[in-house]
Amino acid sequence: MSPSIKELAREWLSIDCNPNTRSEILKLLENEKFEILEERLRRRISFGTAGLRGKMGAGFSLMNDLTIIQTSQGLANYISKAGGKSIVIGHDHRHNSKQFAEYTATAFILKGFRVYYVSNRGGGDIPTPFVPFAVDYFKSFGGIMITASHNPSADNGYKVYWKNGCQIIPPHDKRIQDEILLNTHPIEGAWNFEAAFDHAENASCIHYCMEEVFNLYLQRLTTQVITTKISPRIRFVYTPLHGVGLKIVTAACQKIGVDSLISVEEQSRPDPDFRTVEFPNPEEANALDMAIAKADAEGIDLLLANDPDADRFSAAVKDNGNWRQLTGNELGYLFAEYIISQIPREKYSSTYLLNSTVSSQMISSMAATLGVNYIDTLTGFKWIGNKAIDLEKSGYNVPFAFEEAIGFMFPLIHDKDGISALVLFLQMYDHWIKGGTSAVLKLEEGFKKYGYFKECNGYYRVPSLSSIETVFNKNIRRLRGNGNSGIDKPYPNKLGRFTISAWRDLTTGYDSSTSDHLPLLPVDRTTQMITAVLRSEDEDTVRLTVRSSGTEPKLKVYIEGCSNTEEKASQVSHEVWKLLESEWFKTETTGLVSSLSL
Template identity: 55%
Template sequence: MSLETLVEKWLDIDKNERTRAEIELLRREGKTDELLARLGSRILFGTAGLRARMEAGFSRMNDVTVIQASQGLAEYMLEESLSTGSPKVVIGHDHRHNSARFAKLTASIFLLKGFQVIFLGDGVVPTPFVPFAIDRCGAVGGVMVTASHNPAADNGYKVYWGNGCQITSPRDSQIQEQILKNLEPMEAVWDYDRVLETYADSVIYSREEIAKAYHKSLCKHLIKSKITSQFRAVYTPMHGVGLEQVLVAAGNLGCELEIVTQQAQPDPDFSTVKFPNPEEKNALDLAMETANLKGIDLVLANDPDADRFSAAVKVAGKWRQLTGNEIGFLFADYLASELSPEQLSRSYFLNSTVSSQMIKAVAAKNGCNYEDTLTGFKWIGNKAIDLEKSGYEVPFGFEEAIGFMFPPIHDKDGISALTVFLRMYDGWLQKGTNAIEVLQSGFEKYGFFKECNGYYVVPRLDSTEKIFNSTIRSSQKNGSYEFPHTIANYRVVAWRDLTLGFDSTTPDNVPVLPVDSSSQMITVVLEPTFGSGSIRFTARGSGTEPKLKVYIEATANSEAAASALAKDVWSVLRDSWFKPLEYNLKEVV
């Protein structure tokens, strides 16, 4: 299809004057490369739904692609739904530019397709409200319009299934097929206010009801009683939507929060941070400054859609921002002390395979069960549901990227994580200890685990595939799977390839975890030839960003030795595998 045909195709279906003007201007200015980038490929629907820059074009987030996605998703849900009568769907949105508009367009499509819409507007909501509402209302699925902690120019379309979990394969490809069959926008949807008015009897505006039910559930499952120590904490919602709900949760706990005023209100431009992710370096600087001014030793943060949680503690006059793995261990250690031996024996701790194995050690030492999953809460949440159906309890699951799951939601929830952290912090104060001392005692009890995680920014998405196939899998031979038995001065003890479906540790060499040929992911266990210790690392391509991510965790007989091993393996992999100069990669570690 010629570029001019693509331009005309866009202008034929787009009724939004702003995005039409973008394409018309690019055509007048002769910017063919930009036009081709926007129109020559289609934004793909994956297990994370949609996420892209907000611009005109079939490969971007805009009215047209949101309408097309909604039409395909609605048709797919109608085919798969077992409900009688009008199926229900939950729709919510955050505060980003166009989020409310995209949510109303989505709601209009579902109304026109015969759905009853549980609309968590008008007004913004945290992402965890959508899976919670799906469970509470018996919906067949839901959509949250958010780009989480992506840059301000991005937006996204996150899809949940009727079990309150994000979708997994093969639903993503099946939905994509339905989208391609339903590309012509329904004419009526462009006047979404009229659609919402016409179908008013099928719209339930339930933001306040869901908020009240959510906090009632939080009290039942996670709060139970007020904290007893008199302490204050500084909180930042990172220009996002978390403040209102966090204040309710803190009030129910009896805890006083000081708010970072510059970041308190929803700001779609994220004006005080370069990147609105509390995991990033310097993201909590303003919060720490606020805490210093007020003499407070605890900083808490959510990402903009409040499904992730971060914390920093001040000990002996120095700030320490806790990593996702450290927070995950602290939660697991805390729950292991809170639950009875009987409860632990019928419980599972869960985390993703790229997260710390320290939680596995906690589970083993305390008589709890443990299992790891593929990367992403779509896998952690679905595994929790499967275990609960088998009679087990899942009090906790986590991923190193500051995502934490507590009952009853089967997805990450930054508000519930903050709530549990406050309870845990209160317990430390009562015992006269702190987070750093608990981490240290944990090392002594369960082993010294230290991480060195980072990523490489790749120039093109296909660069990741080239690196994996040309360099990492260079030992491959026709007819059998071969892997290297040494990497520099390290012995390869175990090798698992979840792209091609190989695991050296299983009797038949078939992985226990699901295989996905569309994504690159290899996990390796190493032992140094020059001493003691063990290193486990995973290299994988990101599904949503142009990044090749590397997660390294080492265990040794001291914290310093474990840290040195993890850092050395990063250097070894950089020089042996990733070769930033050769592949034009930007290293971030």
């Protein structure tokens, strides 16, 4: 029988040694807030390919010292069974990040690991890219970064890298979760990180390496990403959005000829409360308002930004006197076009470009035209990075990969890296200026060559997880069509005026474009993901993907129209958004709430 909520509360209180979180549970128990206790204690926070991410607070379902200790003990056991005896650990500036990292390190120290602590004994906030970089450099068996990236200030996270410097992929996530459930009782010494660190120092099994990694990363950035210094006339405003990017970005910019960095003073220092923005994500509306105001006051036409843990990058440029923030897909094409232009044509056939399946197909069109190889992957850099490693082992060069959510990967690490992206963008921008062109003109030039690609991306908030099941199983998969032979096919023929020419369902394991109808990408029956290609009678093409979010109560939608004009490409992508809303999502009955007002 399931334990009562009072029994779960007593279980929590018997093993939690943090006075603050103990007090939270005690007060809820004393005030008989059983509904809240159910939410906090009945369900355990789940470990997945993204590790852990969620709100901080008391309870098995939240991020706190106890769930961090339990997770770290399970992960240490799992890595030890796989033959590993070393780990890289870093943390950002969020509330509790330093303490979570200390408890994480303690669990590994007590299990006999050598810990590469990308911090110092007094604490030190680092960008996320430093951890996969350190995993590669120290040849560690794995890495852990305590960060919630660009989530709200109430959240924190626990991101795990495997020994190849990539975020973990299945089946590691499930096996780690199983190991966590076998190690929920804190072992002796788990709550005393000061004693553990003292022991580790005396035994020389902890290596404080923040400055070392900083300098090594900067050195590799100089040799692998920086190819030229930029003109001193290039001026820009930079914002780290209250994150950790300023120090490394300043040092990197000095390497390419930027003597003084103009930053947004109010957002330059790490601030776990992100006081000047509602959401610390460069993609969010109004997140760059202070930076734009600073640029206007300084008479500057270029704005660059990182998210708080500096693994994502965004840029905005002045276009005919108005600010235009480049989308992740636009930046992805611009990076790809510039990088390919620097590669000798005879090496095209041994070169691969990658992006996720929900990102723009514009680089696919470019690659096909130029004779460069291209492949897409599942969503997330865990898939992009691992695919890049597989290709590199086969002798291919993978100079660039991206995801539409302003994530960009370069040869320095096999993960997204907003610092490398910023440095390369400045070199690219300087190259455009010298050639008498601009970001907007380069995009227009690409559209004329490879087709106009315009996106309409967004999401729907869902009232419950059952709503997602309803949308996919009762609204979408019930729509079956007939092939040319008249035989039923497990997907519809039409969406509005569009004919569905290709269909891939990575939940059920069906792909209409392969000879055996089996997808080339991994199938996961625990998540929902459908991709379709639509065609109109006037030869417009629309590619769409709908999927359930792995971290939030959302249904995510990615639509990209391709046509012979920018206006028409945008028009068809928006048209398909409305068709999905009415024919598939049926918001009036399912309760889904759109993020877009079209």
